[in-house]
Amino acid sequence: MDIAEHQHFAWLARSFGRTDYLPLTAEDLDALGAAGEYVDKYPGTHLFKEGEESIAAYVVKAGDVELYRSRPDGDLVVGRVGPGAVIGDIALFQGAPYISSAKAVEPVTAFRLDRSKLLLLLTEHPVIAMRWLVAGLNQLEATQRHVIRLMHRTVIEQVAELILDEADRFGEVRLSQTSLANLLGSTRQTVNQALSQLRKAGAIETGYRVIRVVNRNILETLVTGSVPAL
Amino acid sequence: MDIAEHQHFAWLARSFGRTDYLPLTAEDLDALGAAGEYVDKYPGTHLFKEGEESIAAYVVKAGDVELYRSRPDGDLVVGRVGPGAVIGDIALFQGAPYISSAKAVEPVTAFRLDRSKLLLLLTEHPVIAMRWLVAGLNQLEATQRHVIRLMHRTVIEQVAELILDEADRFGEVRLSQTSLANLLGSTRQTVNQALSQLRKAGAIETGYRVIRVVNRNILETLVTGSVPAL
DNA sequence: GGAGAATCGTCACCGAAGCGACCATTCTGC
DNA sequence: GCAGAATGGTCGCTTCGGTGACGATTCTCC
Numbered sequence: 001m002d003i004a005e006h007q008h009f010a011w012l013a014r015s016f017g018r019t020d021y022l023p024l025t026a027e028d029l030d031a032l033g034a035a036g037e038y039v040d041k042y043p044g045t046h047l048f049k050e051g052e053e054s055i056a057a058y059v060v061k062a063g064d065v066e067l068y069r070s071r072p073d074g075d076l077v078v079g080r081v082g083p084g085a086v087i088g089d090i091a092l093f094q095g096a097p098y099i100s101s102a103k104a105v106e107p108v109t110a111f112r113l114d115r116s117k118l119l120l121l122l123t124e125h126p127v128i129a130m131r132w133l134v135a136g137l138n139q140l141e142a143t144q145r146h147v148i149r150l151m152h153r154t155v156i157e158q159v160a161e162l163i164l165d166e167a168d169r170f171g172e173v174r175l176s177q178t179s180l181a182n183l184l185g186s187t188r189q190t191v192n193q194a195l196s197q198l199r200k201a202g203a204i205e206t207g208y209r210v211i212r213v214v215n216r217n218i219l220e221t222l223v224t225g226s227v228p229a230l
Numbered sequence: 231m232d233i234a235e236h237q238h239f240a241w242l243a244r245s246f247g248r249t250d251y252l253p254l255t256a257e258d259l260d261a262l263g264a265a266g267e268y269v270d271k272y273p274g275t276h277l278f279k280e281g282e283e284s285i286a287a288y289v290v291k292a293g294d295v296e297l298y299r300s301r302p303d304g305d306l307v308v309g310r311v312g313p314g315a316v317i318g319d320i321a322l323f324q325g326a327p328y329i330s331s332a333k334a335v336e337p338v339t340a341f342r343l344d345r346s347k348l349l350l351l352l353t354e355h356p357v358i359a360m361r362w363l364v365a366g367l368n369q370l371e372a373t374q375r376h377v378i379r380l381m382h383r384t385v386i387e388q389v390a391e392l393i394l395d396e397a398d399r400f401g402e403v404r405l406s407q408t409s410l411a412n413l414l415g416s417t418r419q420t421v422n423q424a425l426s427q428l429r430k431a432g433a434i435e436t437g438y439r440v441i442r443v444v445n446r447n448i449l450e451t452l453v454t455g456s457v458p459a460l
Numbered sequence: 461g462g463a464g465a466a467t468c469g470t471c472a473c474c475g476a477a478g479c480g481a482c483c484a485t486t487c488t489g490c
Numbered sequence: 491g492c493a494g495a496a497t498g499g500t501c502g503c504t505t506c507g508g509t510g511a512c513g514a515t516t517c518t519c520c
Contacts, residue, residue, distance in 0.1 A: 090371045093364045099371070119360075126356035133352075133363040134323045140370045141320045141329075154476070176497060185382075190477055192499060208486050208497065385507070406467065420507055422469060438467065438516050 031128060032059075035121035036113040041104040047087070047112075050101040054091035056114045060084065063108030067100045080105070089132075092118070156194040158184045160222040163204065163211060171213035261358060262289075265351040266343040271334040277317070280331040284321035286344045290314065293338035297330045319362075322348070386424040388414045390452040393434065393441060401443035 038061065041047060047058050050069055058065075064082050081087060091098045092115055113121070122129040162184060166173045175183075181191040195211070198204045203218035204211050213219065268291065271277060277288050280299055288295075294312050311317060321328045322345055343351075352359040392414060396403045405413075411421040425441070428434045433448035434441050443449065 090367050093367050094371065122360055122363075123356045126353045126359050129356050129359040129363055130349075130352055133359055133366060136363060136366040136370060137320050137323050140366060140373065141324065143370065143373060177499095178497075187478055188498085189479075189500085193477090196499075206498080384505095407469095408467075417508060418468085419470085419509080423507090426469075436468080 031125060032111070032113065032121065035117040036111050039110055039112045041108040041110065043104050043106055043108075045104055047102040047104065047108075047110060048098050050099065051097045054088060054094075054096065054098050054115065056112050057089040057092045057118060058087050058102070058110040058112055060087065061109040061111055063104060063106040063110075065108055065110070066103045066105045068103065069100050155184065155186050155190050156197055157222055158186070159191060159194040160198065160203075160219040163198075163213060164216070164219050164223060167211075167213050171216070173211040173213075174209055175211075176209050261355060262341070262343065262351065265347040266341050269340055269342045271338040271340065273334050273336055273338075275334055277332040277334065277338075277340060278328050280329065281327050284318060284324075284326065284328050284345065286342050287319040287322045287348060288317050288332070288340040288342055290317065291339040291341055293334060293336040293340075295338055295340070296333045296335045298333065299330050385414065385416050385420050386427055387452055388416070389421060389424040390428065390433075390449040393428075393443060394446070394449050394453060397441075397443050401446070403441040403443075404439055405441075406439050 036056075039047075039058075041063075047065065048054070048056070060081060060083050062083055064080055065085070065087065066080050067087065087102050088098060122132065159180070162180065163173055166175065168174070173180075177191050177195065178188045181188045184191065195204065195206055198218070199206055201215075201218055203213070203215045203222075205214055206212075266286075269277075269288075271293075277295065278284070278286070290311060290313050292313055295315070295317065297311065297317065317332050318328060352362065389410070392410065393403055396405065398404070403410075407421050407425065408418045411418045414421065425434065425436055428448070429436055431445075431448055433443070433445045433452075435444055436442075
C-alpha cells in the first residue's frame with residue numbers, strides 16, 4: 001500500500017463518518033433488545049478485526065471506537081466513531097469479511113447484533129428493516145453531497161471544517177498533524193501550512209498534538225463562506 | 231449555480247451511476263408486480279421532475295433515462311441510466327422532493343412503484359425490504375471504493391476509463407468533449423488535452439462529437455496499470 | 461449554399477497541492 | 491536526565507489542472 005492509498009482510506013473515514021448513520025430511537029433500540037446484547041470493551045480491545053468473517057454489527061452506545069486498516073507499513077486509522085454509530089453492518093449484509101478493524105479507544109459499551117439474529121429480526125420486524133434501509137439511503141445521499149462539498153474545496157477550508165467538527169468542549173483537537181492530514185486525504189506539509197495560516201489569522205493556536213480554537217468565527221466563515229448552497 | 235458546481239453534479243453522475251444499483255432478480259420483480267405498474271414513456275417525456283413531491287420510484291426496464299438538474303443557466307445532465315436502474319428511491323424514502331429530473335431519451339419502459347404502495351409492500355414483504363437494504367448498503371460501499379479510485383487519478387486515466395465504459399459496440403463514444411469534461415468533473419480544455427495525448431498515442435481517433443477507440447489495450451493499460459488494488 | 465451556433469484544438473498563465481529535505485521541538489522509556 | 495523517536499515548522503521544486511482567449515472546424519436550419 002502506497003502513501004496515496006493511505007490518504008484514500010483516511011479521507012474516506014472523514015467523508016463517510018458514520019456517526020449520524022442510524023437514527024434509531026430509543027423504542028427501536030428496545031425492539032432490537034431481544035436480538036442482541038450489550039458488550040463492554042476495555043480500551044485497546046477489539047470489537048472486530050479486518051478480514052474476520054463478519055458475524056455481528058455493533059451499535060455504539062458509549063465511548064469512542066477507532067476504525068482502522070492494517071497494512072504492512074503500519075495501521076491506518078480510517079475513522080473514529082462515537083455513540084450512535086453503527087459499525088460492521090456493511091460487511092455483515094454483504095456477507096463479506098470486515099473491511100476494517102474496530103478498536104475501543106475508551107471504555108466502550110456497544111450493542112452487539114449477531115448476524116443470524118439480526119437477519120431474523122429484520123425479517124420479522126420489517127419496520128426496523130425499513131428504518132435501516134432509509135438510514136442507509138440517507139447516508140448514501142449524504143455521502144454524495146459530502147463528496148461534492150469536499151471536491152473543490154481548498155485544504156485550508158477542509159482543515160477549518162475538520163477542526164470545528166473534532167474540537168472537544170474545551171475547543172481543543174488532540175490529533176497529530178499527520179493524522180489530520182490523513183483524515184483529509186492530504187499531506188502533513190500542506191496541512192501544516194494551512195494551520196500556519198489559521199494561526200496567523202488568529203483563529204487557532206497549535207502545540208504538540210494539540211490545536212486550540214481561539215476564534216471560532218474565523219473558522220466558521222471559512223467553512224460556510226465558500227460552500228455553495230446545495 | 232456556478233461552473234464548479236456544474237462539474238460537481240456531473241462528476242457525481244459518473245461516480246454514483248446507479249445502473250448496478252438494485253440487483254433484483256426476475257422473481258423479485260414478480261413479487262413487486264402487484265405493487266406497481268409498467269409505464270411507457272416517449273422520448274422527451276419525464277418520469278419525474280426535480281422539485282416535485284416524490285410520489286414514486288421507478289425501476290427502468292428498457293430504454294435510457296437521462297437524469298438532470300435544472301439550473302438558471304441551463305440544464306445539467308447528472309446521469310444517464312439504463313435497464314436495471316432504480317431512480318427516485320432516495321427522494322422517496324427521504325420524503326423529500328426529487329433531487330433531479332428524469333427524462334426518457336429513448337422509448338422507455340419502467341416499473342412505477344407508488345410511494346404508498348411501496349411502503350406497504352416493503353412492510354409486508356420484509357425480504358424485499360432486506361434486498362433493497364442490502365443493495366443500498368452495497369451501493370454505499372461501492373460508492374466509497376469508487377470515490378477512492380477516482381480521487382487520486384489523473385484526468386487522462388479518468389478519461390481512458392470513461393471511454394472504455396461509454397464506448398458502444400462499435401467502439402464509439404458519442405459525446406461532446408464538454409459533456410465528457412462534466413462527467414469527469416473536469417474542464418473541456420483539460421479533457422481535450424488528455425484526448426490529444428491518447429490520439430497521439432494511437433489509442434483513439436477524435437471527431438465531431440465522436441471518439442473512436444482504435445487501440446483498446448492502451449486505454450486498459452492506463453486504467454488498470456495505475457490503479458492500486460483495493 | 462450561407463449565416464450563426466456548436467464544437468474542437470491549442471496556447472499561455474497561474475494557483476493549489478504533492479513531495480522531498482532539513483532542522484527544531486517535544487515526548488517517552490530507560 | 492538522556493538518547494532516540496515522534497512531531498512540528500518551513501523551504502523549494504514540480505506537476506496537475508483550472509481559466510481565459512483565440513481561431514479552426516463542423517453542424518444546423520433556413
